[in-house]
Amino acid sequence: MSIMEIIGGTFIIIGSIFLFLGALGIFRMPDIYNRLQAGTKATTLGGMSLILGVGFLEPSWMMKMIIIIIFIAYSNPISSHALARAMYKRKRYPLILSEDKENMDAYSEVNPHEKEEVKS
Amino acid sequence: MTIIITIALSFMVLGFIFSAIRFVKGPTAGDRTVALDTITTIAVAAIVLLAYVFQRFIYVDVALLYAVLGFIGVIVIARYLEGAL
Amino acid sequence: MPTLTFSEKLSRFIVNSVFMMLVWIAFTSSFATHELIVGALTSMIISYLSIRLFTCCTISIFNPVKIFYMIWYLFVFLWALINSNLDVARRVLTPSLPINPGIVKFKTKLTTNYSKMVLANSITLTPGTLTIDIVDDTFYIHWIDVKTTDPEKAFTDIAEQFEKILLKIF
Known part of the structure; x- marks a missing residue:
């Protein structure tokens, strides 16, 4: 094994582990905002690291790999932000565990809560 | 190298299974969309890895388009759920 | 949509064309003359048509000081991204799920839309935070482990390290 193969293999293993952890986070977390947190961060780094690893294994593909990495790093946070705002406007309010329920939801000053939760 | 790629692909299949369970269970449309987003990212990474395994550069373009x-x-789904579409 | 003077339009046109040309070279991965000519024509036409939509930055972005700060921002961002992933891994793998979620807000000093977008994306990828909405200059952040609900302290904890670099770039 050459040195490039060792570096690329390490990136690929790290990336696949983070992709798995992101999916596990989506499976385990209790409400949609926490799921978005786990899903977005872990799959972004996981995908970036795995694609960079393939770029190290095959250096002539590196330019296109960098394009895909930049696209993933741009698009993943935007889609999670759009989903979070859409779900808040659909009245799926975030789960709040602490005692101080009034101050923990600052976004309610823009979108006031209504009494009935609408099923979607 | 074969061992590393096998380990990586099995981790990704496990992740795919967990996301698919969340996709089936729901409970809301938003949760399903989050699971779909994760499945998309995992599939893009898997296509790039398979492009290396089969030594076909054209599969990388497929991955980019899929992303x-x-x-x-x-x-589009988020805008629809928000009621702005 | 802001109204632009001619010189602003020209400098934005040049910046957009250069960025699109870089993307074209990365896509085709070749330096043959006919590829470069077609790429230059295509990127100039597209940036002429989209000049009112993609108003990222003026020509002063090529200042060496700003380029230095951009590279520094990249390293700060990558360090925060790795930290946030270790944080997610720790929370997901702990059997009792140590979370205390809530939504906090803070105000930013950034003015242009593009810099606010960069800050929001960076916040989404740093430990335990997710941008929900931006209303004028107020950011609403979902925080997985709320330490404070005071806007000033939340700003110091979440966004200060990014904003002080972004203020120098934009």
């Missing part, structure tokens, strides 16, 4: 279309799909 673009998945992103647009999630945005």
Whole structure:
């Protein structure tokens, strides 16, 4: 094994582990905002690291790999932000565990809560 | 090298299974869309890895297009759920 | 949509064309003359048509000081991204799920839309935070482990390290 193969293999293993952890986070977390947190961060780094690893294994593909990495790093946070705002406007309010329920939801000053939760 | 790629692909299949369980269980449309987004990212990474395994450069273009279309799909679903479409 | 003077339009046109040309070269991965000519024509036409939509930055972005700050921002961002992933891994793998979620807000000093977008994306990828909405200059952040609900302290904890670099770039 050459040195490039060792570096690329390490990136690929790290990336696949983070992709798995992101999916596990989506499976385990209790409400949609926490799921978005786990899903977005872990799959972004996981995908970036795995694609960079393939770029190290095959250096002539590196330019296109960098394009895909930049696209993933741009698009993943935007889609999670759009989903979070859409779900808040659909009245799926975030789960709040602490005692101080009034101050923990600052976004309610823009979108006031209504009494009935609408099923979607 | 074969061992590393096998381990990586099995981790990704496990991740795919967990996301698919969340996709089936729901409970809301938003949760399903989050699971779909994760499945898209995992599939893009898997296509790039398989392009290396089969030594076909053209599969990388497929991965790029799939990333673009998945992103647009999630945005469209989010705008629809928000009621702005 | 801001109204632009001619010189602003020209400098934005040049910046957009250069960025699109870089993307074209990365896509085709070749330096043959006919590829470069077609790429230059295509990127100039597209940036002429989209000049009112993609108003990222003026020509002063090529200042060496700003380029230095951009590279520094990249390293700060990558360090925060790795930290946030270790944080997610720790929370997901702990059997009792140590979370205390809530939504906090803070105000930013950034003015242009593009810099606010960069800050929001960076916040989404740093430990335990997710941008929900931006209303004028107020950011609403979902925080997985709320330490404070005071806007000033939340700003110091979440966004200060990014904003002080972004203020120098934009």
